[in-house]
Amino acid sequence: xxxxxxxxxxxxxxxxxxxxxxxxxxxxxxxxxxxxxxxxxxxxxxxxxxxxxxxxxxxxxxxxxxxxxxxxxxxxxxxxxxxxxxxxxxxxxxxxxxxxxxxxxxxxxxxxxxxxxxxxxxxxxxxxxxxxxxxxxxxxxxxxxxxxxxxxxxxxxxxxxxxxxxxxxxxxxxxxxxxxxxxxxxxxxxxxxxxxxxxxxxxxxxxxxxxxxxxxxxxxxxxxxxxxxxxxxxxxxxxxxxxxxxxxxxxxxxxxxxxxxxxxxxxxxxxxxxxxxxxxxxxxxxxxxxxxxxxxxxxxxxxxxxxxxxxxxxxxxxxxx
Amino acid sequence: xxxxxxxxxxxxxxxxxxxxxxxxxxxxxxxxxxxxxxxxxxxxxxxxxxxxxxxxxxxxxxxxxxxxxxxxxxxxxxxxxxxxxxxxxxxxxxxxxxxxxxxxxxxxxxxxxxxxxxxxxxxxxxxxxxxxxxxxxxxxxxxxxxxxxxxxxxxxxxxxxxxxxxxxxxxxxxxxxxxxxxxxxxxxxxxxxxxxxxxxxxxxxxxxxxxxxxxxxxxxxxxxxxxxxxxxxxxxxxxxxxxxxxxxxxxxxxxxxxxxxxxxxxxxxxxxxxxxxxxxxxxxxxxxxxxxxxxxxxxxxxxxxxxxxxxxxxxxxxxxx
Amino acid sequence: xxxxxxxxxxxxxxxxxxxxxxxxxxxxxxxxxxxxxxxxxxxxxxxxxxxxxxxxxxxxxxxxxxxxxxxxxxxxxxxxxxxxxxxxxxxxxxxxxxxxxxxxxxxxxxxxxxxxxxxxxxxxxxxxxxxxxxxxxxxxxxxxxxxxxxxxxxxxxxxxxxxxxxxxxxxxxxxxxxxxxxxxxxxxxxxxxxxxxxxxxxxxxxxxxxxxxxxxxxxxxxxxxxxxxxxxxxxxxxxxxxxxxxxxxxxxxxxxxxxxxxxxxxxxxxxxxxxxxxxxxxxxxxxxxxxxxxxxxxxxxxxxxxxxxxxxxxxxxxxxx
Numbered sequence: 001x002x003x004x005x006x007x008x009x010x011x012x013x014x015x016x017x018x019x020x021x022x023x024x025x026x027x028x029x030x031x032x033x034x035x036x037x038x039x040x041x042x043x044x045x046x047x048x049x050x051x052x053x054x055x056x057x058x059x060x061x062x063x064x065x066x067x068x069x070x071x072x073x074x075x076x077x078x079x080x081x082x083x084x085x086x087x088x089x090x091x092x093x094x095x096x097x098x099x100x101x102x103x104x105x106x107x108x109x110x111x112x113x114x115x116x117x118x119x120x121x122x123x124x125x126x127x128x129x130x131x132x133x134x135x136x137x138x139x140x141x142x143x144x145x146x147x148x149x150x151x152x153x154x155x156x157x158x159x160x161x162x163x164x165x166x167x168x169x170x171x172x173x174x175x176x177x178x179x180x181x182x183x184x185x186x187x188x189x190x191x192x193x194x195x196x197x198x199x200x201x202x203x204x205x206x207x208x209x210x211x212x213x214x215x216x217x218x219x220x221x222x223x224x225x226x227x228x229x230x231x232x233x234x235x236x237x238x239x240x241x242x243x244x245x246x247x248x249x250x251x252x253x254x255x256x257x258x259x260x261x262x263x264x265x266x267x268x269x270x271x272x273x274x275x276x277x278x279x280x281x282x283x284x285x286x287x288x289x290x291x292x293x294x295x296x297x298x299x300x301x302x303x304x305x306x307x308x309x310x311x312x313x314x315x316x317x318x319x320x321x
Numbered sequence: 322x323x324x325x326x327x328x329x330x331x332x333x334x335x336x337x338x339x340x341x342x343x344x345x346x347x348x349x350x351x352x353x354x355x356x357x358x359x360x361x362x363x364x365x366x367x368x369x370x371x372x373x374x375x376x377x378x379x380x381x382x383x384x385x386x387x388x389x390x391x392x393x394x395x396x397x398x399x400x401x402x403x404x405x406x407x408x409x410x411x412x413x414x415x416x417x418x419x420x421x422x423x424x425x426x427x428x429x430x431x432x433x434x435x436x437x438x439x440x441x442x443x444x445x446x447x448x449x450x451x452x453x454x455x456x457x458x459x460x461x462x463x464x465x466x467x468x469x470x471x472x473x474x475x476x477x478x479x480x481x482x483x484x485x486x487x488x489x490x491x492x493x494x495x496x497x498x499x500x501x502x503x504x505x506x507x508x509x510x511x512x513x514x515x516x517x518x519x520x521x522x523x524x525x526x527x528x529x530x531x532x533x534x535x536x537x538x539x540x541x542x543x544x545x546x547x548x549x550x551x552x553x554x555x556x557x558x559x560x561x562x563x564x565x566x567x568x569x570x571x572x573x574x575x576x577x578x579x580x581x582x583x584x585x586x587x588x589x590x591x592x593x594x595x596x597x598x599x600x601x602x603x604x605x606x607x608x609x610x611x612x613x614x615x616x617x618x619x620x621x622x623x624x625x626x627x628x629x630x631x632x633x634x635x636x637x638x639x640x641x642x
Numbered sequence: 643x644x645x646x647x648x649x650x651x652x653x654x655x656x657x658x659x660x661x662x663x664x665x666x667x668x669x670x671x672x673x674x675x676x677x678x679x680x681x682x683x684x685x686x687x688x689x690x691x692x693x694x695x696x697x698x699x700x701x702x703x704x705x706x707x708x709x710x711x712x713x714x715x716x717x718x719x720x721x722x723x724x725x726x727x728x729x730x731x732x733x734x735x736x737x738x739x740x741x742x743x744x745x746x747x748x749x750x751x752x753x754x755x756x757x758x759x760x761x762x763x764x765x766x767x768x769x770x771x772x773x774x775x776x777x778x779x780x781x782x783x784x785x786x787x788x789x790x791x792x793x794x795x796x797x798x799x800x801x802x803x804x805x806x807x808x809x810x811x812x813x814x815x816x817x818x819x820x821x822x823x824x825x826x827x828x829x830x831x832x833x834x835x836x837x838x839x840x841x842x843x844x845x846x847x848x849x850x851x852x853x854x855x856x857x858x859x860x861x862x863x864x865x866x867x868x869x870x871x872x873x874x875x876x877x878x879x880x881x882x883x884x885x886x887x888x889x890x891x892x893x894x895x896x897x898x899x900x901x902x903x904x905x906x907x908x909x910x911x912x913x914x915x916x917x918x919x920x921x922x923x924x925x926x927x928x929x930x931x932x933x934x935x936x937x938x939x940x941x942x943x944x945x946x947x948x949x950x951x952x953x954x955x956x957x958x959x960x961x962x963x
Binding site: 036038040064066068078081082083084085086087090091092094095096098099100102103104 | 670690695698702819925931934935946949
């Protein structure tokens with residue numbers, strides 16, 4: 001595996017899932033693979049879960065880890081040719097990225113969407129610069145439009161906690177006070193579509209339609225109550241307007257309707273549904289205290305599975321070196 | 322050992338001291354204990370000695386280390402239930418702390434006193450949140466009211482340098498230009514009380530009385546000269562007003578008397594006393610250049626023993642996993 | 643090797659070069675040397691290449707690594723005796739540096755020139771404080787006036803890419819928008835002088851004369867075109883006025899002449915010369931896009947050799963422990 005961005009990069013999902021459970025059962029089993037191999041984690045944006053779980057997964061595999069915090073403001077890379085670089089950009093990406101590739105074997109990149117230029121964000125410009133110029137395998141640690149390590153962990157969590165063979169999984173929008181990227185819902189939808197034994201329903205206010213390439217064959221239901229009926233899993237997440245229906249709305253908050261907050265009444269519509277969220281979560285905005293603290297809440301085991309999904313990805317990349 | 326806050330957490334001190342000297346003699350002896358174990362160091366406040374010595378101790382024991390700098394300003398955790406989190410706090414401690422616990426085996430926490438609310442500080446609120454919610458063993462890397470890794474290192478240092486069986490140890494307040502917590506003097510007093518072969522005298526200006534639970538059976542002497550007479554060890558430290566005598570003074574500087582600065586004349590009152598301080602130290606405010614540079618100054622070996630005290634604590638916690 | 647600042651610290655260069663190529667061929671060969679040894683990297687200034695390559699080299703050698711970022715503004719060390727430390731300096735170097743030495747086996751220091759006080763900078767004050775007070779072997783990770791790890795990597799790169807037995811190597815000044823230290827050109831000149839099979843020519847505008855102790859026997863040619871004629875390697879670098887000719891100019895930009903920018907025409911004067919630069923580089927100010935992207939550009943392999951030069955230095959220091 002030379003890059004990890006989309007679900008198909010992982011090959012057949014059943015095989016990947018089997019590896020995930022094998023590693024969860026013995027997380028140091030593949031420690032020999034990482035000997036004398038170095039992971040470089042490059043953060044253009046802050047991280048808690050991804051930083052910790054990726055570092056843990058790499059150490060489980062016996063790798064060395066170098067963490068590089070690139071304050072987006074402080075380290076501005078020039079990307080154009082022909083520019084006389086006498087301004088605030090002190091290095092060109094054509095030097096900076098190959099150099100980073102010199103000192104490691106694998107590269108993880110975190111780089112959020114700017115939410116002002118849809119085309120730039122959805123082109124995954126920063127991620128593809130690393131893929132093109134670093135000379136090393138690259139994986140997304142949440143980039144502008146995808147968060148595959150999260151979606152893979154979500155799938156592992158659903159597989160562990162499902163009580164029916166083919167669960168109904170509902171991705172629901174919920175209100176938030178800041179404009180957030182679409183990376184998590186995009187990848188969640190993509191991965192649930194790829195999982196053959198899941199029925200995915202997506203519910204959100206009109207105008208918040210996700211990009212069709214991620215929505216795939218999922219059922220989109222604008223009535224949140226109808227969507228929740230009979231659900232086995234509720235996956236709550238806010239995202240800002242994806243600008244699919246109206247490009248001018250891209251990255252904006254066009255709905256603040258707090259009736260979408262997942263509370264006990266919402267959960268009563270489900271089939272004793274489990275509650276999921278990728279964290280961090282704003283309580284009583286996305287979900288009430290009662291729901292997130294209930295016995296049906298999976299947010300902590302879901303976070304714990306980030307170590308497992310990342311271990312599979314790193315193992316695959318190490319095997320392909 | 323599931324937590325390390327107070328001296329009794331370590332069990333019989335003579336056994337702990339024997340382990341300290343065993344480890345000092347061969348600091349890699351217990352390296353097998355830490356294999357595939359991860360220490361997470363969480364800093365809500367800056368650190369030099371604690372960061373370096375704890376990291377070194379963990380590596381001596383073969384552990385992996387993850388360092389997490391939590392700028393107290395940038396990462397505000399919500400602690401209440403029922404609050405609609407639409408302000409500047411982006412995560413609730415009930416999610417953040419269990420998640421950190423997912424990715425490690427042991428947790429060290431540094432979190433200083435705010436010095437505005439005595440009850441909050443002395444309840445060790447942050448530390449106890451980690452103990453209650455992380456699901457992992459937790460040790461204090463200086464918290465609001467205690468610094469046990471320092472006090473343990475101090476005891477090792479005294480044991481190494483004492484020339485009489487039962488030395489007289491004097492904890493003396495000294496002036497400072499900023500309001501400092503009481504964590505170091507609290508733990509020092511607690512540990513010296515616990516050590517059976519030490520005579521502890523505490524001297525400070527009136528109003529600076531430490532909390533009785535730390536003072537224990539120590540002799541409190543307001544006349545610094547009387548306190549110093551015949552002392553084998555002088556342990557200097559500033560602390561802000563503990564608010565024991567007058568709660569309204571808590572965390573304030575109520576004395577700036579520079580006659581308390583430890584100088585050559587002060588040391589002449591002792592029994593050829595050794596000088597100790599936990600560092601960092603403001604010279605010519607706490608202690609003069611002459612005293613801290615004298616052959617009787619133990620500040621560097623004392624700092625070096627931080628690696629040893631921490632090694633014993635981590636070893637104990639690893640054995641109890 | 644107890645310190646690494648100047649080329650002579652390495653002993654005979656041919657032996658050091660042989661070790662470099664041996665390590666490049668098997669970079670984990672000396673991994674046993676670093677077992678249970680700790681490198682402390684102390685950064686008073688930012689770093690990308692040096693941080694990554696040094697960390698990688700240390701890990702190749704099996705060392706533990708502690709990285710300490712000392713924001714020059716936040717951690718002001720008192721250096722004088724007798725000062726009452728009631729200002730913004732919270733620690734004296736006579737405590738801080740020995741303490742850092744307690745917790746490691748080797749120390750790397752990065753500390754740039756202030757460019758205001760030539761005498762202070764050229765005395766390498768900070769570096770020598772670490773050498774004097776840390777009690778541990780110390781190496782320069784670019785200090786006020788030298789960057790020996792870079793110069794050693796440059797020499798390795800020239801050795802790998804030379805096509806004649808005794809290449810003509812030209813160190814050329816180039817314009818820049820900010821005042822930069824002389825560390826890189828100083829060390830480059832020093833190392834090229836020490837290499838017996840190199841003809842070094844230095845070219846720069848009048849007034850930019852480097853310190854004679856680094857220039858040595860090199861030919862200084864003020865006409866850039868004459869200097870470039872027949873060159874096998876062009877090493878471009880900006881530096882601010884070294885204040886050799888006119889002390890009042892120290893650290894200032896006294897020339898902004900962009901005719902010195904290395905472009906295709908400049909390279910046409912050479913003997914099919916290779917282009918080198920230590921990076922980061924400001925394109926179209928130091929060098930044009932065409933030249934740095936040409937097949938004759940060595941900037942990436944040169945950066946990659948930083949891992950090799952550092953490995954040799956760490957290996958030597960570990961062997962001498």
